[in-house]
Amino acid sequence: MRRATGGWHIVGWIIDLLNTLEKNMNFTCSVTPSVDREFGAQRPDGSWSGIIGLVDDGQADIIVASLDNILARAAVVDFLITVDVTRFVMVMRRAYNMDAAWTNYTSEFSAEVWVALAALLCCSPDETRRPSYLEICSVVIAALAARGCNCSTTSISGRMAWITTLCCAVLVSAHYNSALYSILTLNKPYYPFDGFQSLLDHGGYTLGVITGGTSLETELEENIDTTAHRAWNELAKPRGLVTSPAEGLRKAREENYVLLISETEFYGTSNDECDYTVLPGSFFKFPSGFAVKKGSALGPLFNKALLEIINTGVLPRIKRYWNIPKPDCRHLGVSAMTNKQMMSAFCFLVLGLSLAAIITGCERLLRKIHK
Secondary structure, rough: OOOOOOOOOOHHHHHHHHHHHHHHHHHOOOOOOEEEEEEEEOOOOOOOOOHHHHHHHHOOOEEEEEEEOOOOHOOOOOOEOOEEEEEEEEEEOOOOOOOOOOHHHOOOOOHHHHHHHHHHHOOOOOOOOOOOOHHHHHHHHHHHHOOOOOOOOOHHHHHHHHHHHHHHHHHHHHHHHHHHHHHEOOOOEEOOOOOHHHHHHHHOOOOEEOOOOHHHHHHHHHHOOOHHHHHHHHHHHHOEEEEHHHHHHHHHHHHEEEEEEEEEHHHHOOOOHHHEEEEEOOOOOEEEEEEEEEEOOOOHHHHHHHHHHOOOOHHHHHHHHHHOOOOOOOOOOOOOOOOEEEEEHHHHHHHHHHHHHHHHHHHHHHHHHOO
16 A cells, blocks of 8 residues: 555565565565556567566566466566465346346246146046147146136046146245245345356446456457457457456446456455455466566575475465455345336236237127127
8 A cells, every 4th residue: 555655555465475585584675566556468569567577677586466377477487386376256236136027927937847837738637528628728727826617527537637736736826926025025146147158148248357467358368268258359358448446346336347356356445345246156267476587596495485484384374364354245135025026017917907908899899790
């Protein structure tokens, strides 16, 4: 962080690790951020920006940061022993199941349920005569609605089919009502996407990527996976690039915008993490750690010291001290049903009444014409 006087005050587990290295290896150093505040990206002329550029130009001896180890950077610097893993997650504005008002009334029925209900229409509980298919449909639908009929079922198999249909009606009704109440009242997190392909299929969201020499930007641009490459070219590059995590998180909260951000950056911000939905899983993982100039003699020395710090348990202890606990946003808030949740049901009822009135009018008109 920057002091009011203009200097820099750097804190965190990286600095504590550096202080431990200074003590164990008996040296002192000064820490200076790069002027452009970037990790480093290759420029068109072949030179590097950011802290990688400082080491490559000989202005610094070692990169003290959780620098992601990717192929392009490894051609310029020697990475030391891995001390961390950078994980990238997708973040978007908080979404709940109750936001999908038009699908609340059918979402609990899977394809198998629809098939089973359709199969019941082929069952006939009446064996005294051979009923028409329309009569069978009417009887089964009435049974599913917990209504009886004046059928005369004489055989054991017919009675078993009729009882099975009635039991199925009770089961479907109980399942449907309980699921519907839960969907309409519980604010459960809703995950509309599970990766790049679902984002591309939807087409209504922008993929956000933080620029400035980040490993993610390089990885997406040079990725051999066609889906990730398409997401970069179609969803990120045209309008999704931002210069800072704060800008990306603001867009994710206010727009149809899904931000790819490292877990460290997301949980280390001053934003309320529970205002966002973090999609399950991580989408990129990079080993990360310190680095020195390519071929530097400092590499083996620092690797030996780092290995000793890791094996003695000092590094895990430093990380635990600075660990930022993830907030528990899994609580299920309960809210009363609102007009938004019930509107689709009323719309269907109004539509049904309107169709009934129109069909009745048409039937009466046809009767008059035939007379």
